[in-house]
Amino acid sequence: MARIQSQLSMKQLFWITFAVVLAVLPQLYRLPIWFLPMALMVISYRFYAQINHIKKAWNTLLMFLALLVLVLIIFSQGLTLSREISVTILISMAVLKLLETYTMRDALLVVMLCYFVTMTRFLYSQDLLLIFYLLGSAFITTHALSVLNYEKSARWFDRQQIKSTAASLSLAVPFAILFFLVFPRLGSPIWGSPDFFGEGKTGISDTMSPGSIIELFMDDSPAFRVTFDDGVVPPNAQLYWRGPVLWHFDGRTWSRQKHNSLRQTMRQYGDAETIAYQIEQENTGQNYMFSLDYVTDSAGKGFLLPDSTLYSMTTINQLRHYELKSVLLERFYQDLSDHNRRLLLTYPANQNQRTLALIRQWQAEDPNPLAVVNRALQKFNQEDFYYSFTPPPLEGEVIDEFLFESRRGFCEHYASTFTIMMRMAGIPARVVTGYQGGIDNGEYLLVKQSDAHAWSEVYIEPAQGSGYWMRIDPTSMVAPERVESGSQNIMTEKRHWIDFEWLRDTKESLDKYRYQWNQWVRDFNVSKQEALFKAIGFEYRDGKTLALLMMAILLFTALLTLIPMWWLKRQRHHTLQRLYLQLVRTIKHNPALYDQHRKGIEHLTAEIIKTYPESEPRMQHFLALYLQARYSKQAPKKQQLLQHLQKTLNQIKPILQASKAP
Amino acid sequence: MPNKPVQPASQVATQHEAHTLESIIAAVGQKILDKEGAIKTVIASLIAGGHVLLEDLPGLGKTTLATAVSQVFGMDFKRIQLTSDMMPSDVLGVSIYDAKSQTFSYHKGPIFTQFLLADELNRATPKTQSALLEAMAESQVSMDGQTHRLDPVFFVMATQNPIDEAGTYALPQSQLDRFLVSLSLGYPDQNNERQLYSADYLSRFDEPIAALSSPTQLLQWREQCRQVHASDEVLDYLQLLIHKTRNHSEIHQGLSPRAGLSLFRLAQSFAFMDRRDFITPADLQQAFFPVCRHRLVTHDGRLAAELIHNILDDTPVI
Numbered sequence: 007m008a009r010i011q012s013q014l015s016m017k018q019l020f021w022i023t024f025a026v027v028l029a030v031l032p033q034l035y036r037l038p039i040w041f042l043p044m045a046l047m048v049i050s051y052r053f054y055a056q057i058n059h060i061k062k063a064w065n066t067l068l069m070f071l072a073l074l075v076l077v078l079i080i081f082s083q084g085l086t087l088s089r090e091i092s093v094t095i096l097i098s099m100a101v102l103k104l105l106e107t108y109t110m111r112d113a114l115l116v117v118m119l120c121y122f123v124t125m126t127r128f129l130y131s132q133d134l135l136l137i138f139y140l141l142g143s144a145f146i147t148t149h150a151l152s153v154l155n156y157e158k159s160a161r162w163f164d165r166q167q168i169k170s171t172a173a174s175l176s177l178a179v180p181f182a183i184l185f186f187l188v189f190p191r192l193g194s195p196i197w198g199s200p201d202f203f204g205e206g207k208t209g210i211s212d213t214m215s216p217g218s219i220i221e222l223f224m225d226d227s228p229a230f231r232v233t234f235d236d237g238v239v240p241p242n243a244q245l246y247w248r249g250p251v252l253w254h255f256d257g258r259t260w261s262r263q264k265h266n267s268l269r270q271t272m273r274q275y276g277d278a279e280t281i282a283y284q285i286e287q288e289n290t291g292q293n294y295m296f297s298l299d300y301v302t303d304s305a306g307k308g309f310l311l312p313d314s315t316l317y318s319m320t321t322i323n324q325l326r327h328y329e330l331k332s333v334l335l336e337r338f339y340q341d342l343s344d345h346n347r348r349l350l351l352t353y354p355a356n357q358n359q360r361t362l363a364l365i366r367q368w369q370a371e372d373p374n375p376l377a378v379v380n381r382a383l384q385k386f387n388q389e390d391f392y393y394s395f396t397p398p399p400l401e402g403e404v405i406d407e408f409l410f411e412s413r414r415g416f417c418e419h420y421a422s423t424f425t426i427m428m429r430m431a432g433i434p435a436r437v438v439t440g441y442q443g444g445i446d447n448g449e450y451l452l453v454k455q456s457d458a459h460a461w462s463e464v465y466i467e468p469a470q471g472s473g474y475w476m477r478i479d480p481t482s483m484v485a486p487e488r489v490e491s492g493s494q495n496i497m498t499e500k501r502h503w504i505d506f507e508w509l510r511d512t513k514e515s516l517d518k519y520r521y522q523w524n525q526w527v528r529d530f531n532v533s534k535q536e537a538l539f540k541a542i543g544f545e546y547r548d549g550k551t552l553a554l555l556m557m558a559i560l561l562f563t564a565l566l567t568l569i570p571m572w573w574l575k576r577q578r579h580h581t582l583q584r585l586y587l588q589l590v591r592t593i594k595h596n597p598a599l600y601d602q603h604r605k606g607i608e609h610l611t612a613e614i615i616k617t618y619p620e621s622e623p624r625m626q627h628f629l630a631l632y633l634q635a636r637y638s639k640q641a642p643k644k645q646q647l648l649q650h651l652q653k654t655l656n657q658i659k660p661i662l663q664a665s666k667a668p
Numbered sequence: 669m670p671n672k673p674v675q676p677a678s679q680v681a682t683q684h685e686a687h688t689l690e691s692i693i694a695a696v697g698q699k700i701l702d703k704e705g706a707i708k709t710v711i712a713s714l715i716a717g718g719h720v721l722l723e724d725l726p727g728l729g730k731t732t733l734a735t736a737v738s739q740v741f742g743m744d745f746k747r748i749q750l751t752s753d754m755m756p757s758d759v760l761g762v763s764i765y766d767a768k769s770q771t772f773s774y775h776k777g778p779i780f781t782q783f784l785l786a787d788e789l790n791r792a793t794p795k796t797q798s799a800l801l802e803a804m805a806e807s808q809v810s811m812d813g814q815t816h817r818l819d820p821v822f823f824v825m826a827t828q829n830p831i832d833e834a835g836t837y838a839l840p841q842s843q844l845d846r847f848l849v850s851l852s853l854g855y856p857d858q859n860n861e862r863q864l865y866s867a868d869y870l871s872r873f874d875e876p877i878a879a880l881s882s883p884t885q886l887l888q889w890r891e892q893c894r895q896v897h898a899s900d901e902v903l904d905y906l907q908l909l910i911h912k913t914r915n916h917s918e919i920h921q922g923l924s925p926r927a928g929l930s931l932f933r934l935a936q937s938f939a940f941m942d943r944r945d946f947i948t949p950a951d952l953q954q955a956f957f958p959v960c961r962h963r964l965v966t967h968d969g970r971l972a973a974e975l976i977h978n979i980l981d982d983t984p985v986i
Contacts, residue, residue: 012982013917059918059967606985608950638946639897 012110014154017162019056021150022116023049023104028143029123030097032136037094038082044075045101052104062108072102093126113154120147134523135516148175181563188559190552191532209290210439210458212250215259216404219418219439220395224501225455226513228288229441230296231521232451235282239451240298242443243489244334246461246477247296247453249440251313255426257354258404260437268309268317278333286524287326293318295328296440296453299477300338303331312346313436314338314475325528337474342434342465350434350465353426358405361423365430375466378431379478382424386483389413391420393485395501417481417488421460424480434465438477443492445514452517456501457492582636585651589628592659607632614662621661628654689941692740692880698872699736700729702860706851708941709958710737710825715889716937718848718930719804719824721789721962728853730827731785735876738783741886742879743821746781750792752835756799760809761816772812779803782819782883789826790836797839800824801846821883841921841963848930850962889940896936897946905949905985906932909956912979913964919975920967923960931959949985956980 014022027049034042054060075098083091100119107113124143127136149171209229210222230247234240252260280302287295295308295316307328308316316330342350368381394414400407405426408419415423421437428435442459444451462480467473482489500506539545544555590603593614602613611629615622628651635647689711696707710733713720722730731747738745748759761777778784779800786800803809804824809816826847828839844850856864863869898906906928914922923931932947934955939947957976964972 015915015917017915604984605981606949606953608948609953633944633946633948637897637899637902637948638944639899 014056014108014110014113016056018113018150018153019052019107020162021146021153022107022113022120023052025117025120025143025147025150026100026104026123028146029120030101032127032139032143033093033097033123033130036090036130037097038079040078040082041094041098044098048101048104052107062106065106068102068106071105072099075099075102089129093129096126097123110154114151117147117151117154120150132528134520137523145171145175184559186527186530187535187538188552188556190556191530191535209288209292209455210249210294210441211292212252212262212294213259214252214261214418214422214437214439214460216397216400216415216419216422219458219460220416222455222458223395223416226510227455228517228520229453229455229457230285230287231517232286232444232453233284233449234451235284239446240281240334242491243482244298245443245451246299246438246459246479247441247444248299248315248438249294249296251311251315251463252437252439253313253349255353255422257357260422263313263349265311265313267312269312278335280331280333282329282331284327284329286521286529287322287328289324289326290322293321295322295326297330298332298334300335301330301332305329324531325524327529337466337476339472339474342473347434347465350436351429351432353429358403358426358430360406361409361427362430364409365427369431375431375433375464378433379428379464382427383478383480383483386420386424386480391415391484393481393488418460420480420484421462424478425462428462428464436463437461438463442479442489445492447514447518449518450521452514581648582632582651585632585648585655589655589658592662595663618662621658624654624658624661628658688880688885695740695877695880696733696736699877700733700853701863701869702856703729703733703853706853707733707737708938709849709851712934712937712941712955713848713958714741714823714886715893715940716848716933717890718933719826719846721844721847721850722825722827723830723850723852723962724827724854725831726829728855730825730853731787733853734783734785734825737825739877740880741783742882743782743823743886744819745783745785746778747785747787748778749787750789750796752791752793752837754792754796756796759796759800760803760811763812774811774814774816776816777809779809780816780818782821782823784822784824786824786826788829790828790838792837794837797837797843801843805846819883821886841965844962845924845926847962848934849958851958852961893933893937893940895945896939898932898936899946902947902949902952905983906935906952908983909952909979912983913960916975916979918966919972920965920969923963927959927963931955934959953980 030037030045076095079091079094079098083094085091096119100116100123103112103116103119107116121144124140124147127140149168152167152171152174211218239245250262253263254261281298283298285296295304295318297304297316300314301308301310301316304316305328308318311317318326365378368378372378372381390413392414393416395416397414397416397419398412400412400419405423408415408423409427425435425437437460439458439460441453441457442461443457444453446452459481462478463475464478465473465475479489586603586607589607590600590610593599593603596617599610599613599617603610607629611625615625631647631651631654635651693704693707693711696711697704700707710720714737722733724730734747735745748754757777759777759779761775761780763772763774765771766773789797789800792800803818804822807818807820807822809818829836830852855861910923910928910931913919916922931952935947935951938951938954939945942951957973957980960976961971961973964976966972966975
């Protein structure tokens with residue numbers, strides 16, 4: 007009881023504060039702007055108070071502070087049940103808790119909070135590099151716990167103690183692995199689901215406006231990884247990873263068509279060669295899957311939208327694997343309904359008149375749709391158009407402005423302009439977004455967010471025969487290298503201030519480890535777990551069996567730890583100490599006397615004699631022998647002495663217990 | 669079967685010596701009533717070879733205690749009353765030119781004695797204080813390139829008046845550390861105070877106490893006292909106590925290793941006085957307070973008496 011109330015030393019305070027700072031740091035980027043100054047103020051005040059021995063502030067004031075921070079959180083993040091706000095509250099309160107952490111009791115609470123805060127970072131990412139950081143953070147937290155419980159020396163960084171912390175943590179590793187393998191898994195973790203709270207959409211989305219793909223271009227994080235079954239990666243120019251198809255243009259932003267039908271991927275395309283490949287897609291919080299045109303088989307993992315995009319019935323909230331078969335077609339024959347044709351010919355009326363005039367002029371020269379397509383591509387190719395990720399902003403009539411004035415743009419500008427030009431010429435056209443290219447690192451093809459791309463698709467209806475879709479990438483007319491070697495390699499300027507080539511290379515080579523990590527850890531899902539259990543000959547049907555197994559393992563683990571601890575505890579008291587404890591137990595019925603036993607046998611003996619004067623001669627005798635046996639330099643005939651001590655103690659016991667009655 | 673008691677084995681202080689020690693304490697107790705603990709601490713400190721700092725109000729028996737102890741051990745006794753105009757030479761002695769022999773001859777100061785009572789130490793200027801304390805630490809006086817050894821049993825009992833602080837120079841922590849123990853006698857309790865005024869007590873008050881021991885025996889005891897054994901368990905406990913003073917949030921500065929050694933020596937001395945040749949935790953407990961009393965202060969400079977007791981209570985011996 008006394009220990010839990012004991013005051014914290016400077017060293018202990020330092021370690022718990024260090025643990026809090028480390029736990030909070032990786033989440034700082036998404037906390038409200040006032041958080042950092044508040045945390046700095048709290049920490050510096052707490053240390054100021056420690057140095058100057060200022061007593062704990064009034065509880066009312068602390069309560070008021072906590073409420074104030076709560077109001078601030080609601081003010082800056084809104085009053086909704088979201089993961090965001092819950093984590094922010096947890097972190098803020100952990101930091102504020104430092105203000106009232108003066109005793110061991112509160113310090114232990116803070117340490118537990120630290121473990122919890124560290125865990126919450128996993129809700130946002132389970133990346134490999136992050137694991138290392140969070141392990142470090144957990145290590146420091148554990149060390150803080152160790153310093154709270156026992157200070158081996160007064161040194162602030164005690165190498166011995168850090169070693170012992172490492173030893174205790176490494177003891178936990180086998181259990182962590184065991185629990186990782188056998189803990190029952192949910193098919194889709196509700197706590198980790200960005201969709202549950204409606205947050206966390208990343209990657210290509212189903213709208214596009216000037217600048218939205220440039221934003222992705224800045225991001226080097228992986229979008230998905232592809233392994234080709236036959237090990238042969240098709241040439242870069244063929245790697246168009248189809249994502250959301252955009253139909254509607256409001257003069258600035260493109261958006262998708264809401265479809266009400268999905269179809270199975272079961273089609274034959276004559277003798278076209280089939281490519282089989284597997285995709286490991288990072289979570290996007292959306293339903294789009296990425297594939298090469300055109301998918302013939304998705305092994306039941308996805309369905310096709312009418313515009314040939316692969317779509318998942320469930321939101322992709324965690325790493326997802328799927329196997330696909332595709333054929334690379336130049337022409338995709340498909341019927342187009344009148345309703346859809348009308349939609350795909352729509353463009354904002356009474357806008358972009360200069361472009362419209364130009365198209366009309368081309369049509370007058372040669373009405374053949376293919377000829378118009380070529381004229382447009384030639385224009386991009388031969389006139390002064392530039393591929394740039396820092397284009398001048400466009401206002402007003404976007405198409406006219408881009409085509410005749412700014413002439414600098416990224417893929418989204420070209421795809422958008424080209425598609426509208428086609429629609430003006432009466433050719434049904436739409437924008438396809440997705441990724442283009444990828445980096446082949448030997449094991450797999452890595453497609454990053456920065457490979458995001460947008461291109462066009464036009465529907466050609468020849469005079470005789472049926473109509474077909476054809477992919478046109480206007481960007482390739484401006485910058486053919488983009489399609490051949492990827493967008494980053496053709497840019498000479500930096501994308502942002504920390505954009506260095508070596509850093510990109512490092513990130514790419516790190517991705518190999520990340521891939522392994524994904525394979526072995528992140529992707530260890532229900533089915534893999536089932537397979538593992540099957541492999542060791544344990545088949546389970548439901549969660550109940552698994553829960554029972556868990557219980558058994560927990561019980562076993564507990565026994566495994568407790569038995570040696572109990573045994574060690576017995577060993578720690580040697581025979582003489584046990585004798586003393588025997589004496590202590592005989593006076594257990596007298597709590598006032600019993601409490602004195604911590605002060606040592608000499609003190610206790612004096613107290614016992616005071617309470618039970620009749621025991622004096624034997625007690626004195628016992629004490630003298632005991633001290634002799636335990637503390638003197640050469641205890642003679644130890645065994646005999648011990649026997650004699652035990653005998654004396656046995657004679658004392660009835661005296662002390664007889665007096666119990668009155 | 670008759671229960672034949674096993675006699676504790678070796679005993680350094682023989683029956684005779686123990687008898688002497690007990691009668692010494694009793695004899696001093698005749699003069700200073702009801703202060704057996706303080707008397708024991710002073711004598712233990714004398715046997716351990718350390719100096720004593722007494723902090724008390726005037727009239728509580730500091731001088732009586734000093735004279736009684738010096739008499740019972742048959743020691744030379746000198747007393748210096750320290751004042752702010754005292755010079756180091758007033759304590760240590762001075763070299764004077766002798767015209768006849770045309771040499772300097774050294775005239776020894778009051779420090780060359782066996783038992784020195786330095787009254788009101790904090791009234792002296794720092795210069796004089798440090799001269800005295802340096803001599804105490806080194807058991808010698810160096811003057812004009814000559815070294816004069818102090819008496820081998822040299823013992824100082826310094827007094828301080830804690831209340832009347834005007835015109836005093838408080839001893840710095842480093843100087844306080846030179847005293848093995850510090851203690852305060854305090855007021856006697858009612859019954860004992862009554863006895864003070866009894867004819868019986870007053871009649872024997874002015875009589876000197878007969879010497880029961882001698883400086884030579886004291887030196888022997890000092891030697892024997894150093895042989896008192898401390899087991900590993902006792903050293904663990906000692907270290908734990910010291911460690912707790914260093915990590916206590918309310919204590920300004922914990923015990924230094926020198927203070928730790930003082931604690932050890934005093935505990936040895938207590939064990940010796942209790943006729944044992946080994947230290948027990950109780951010896952350390954007994955020695956802990958007087959050793960810490962002047963060494964541990966709170967952050968605002970107050971005496972940490974309560975905290976010292978708390979540390980003892982919080983450190984279990986099992």
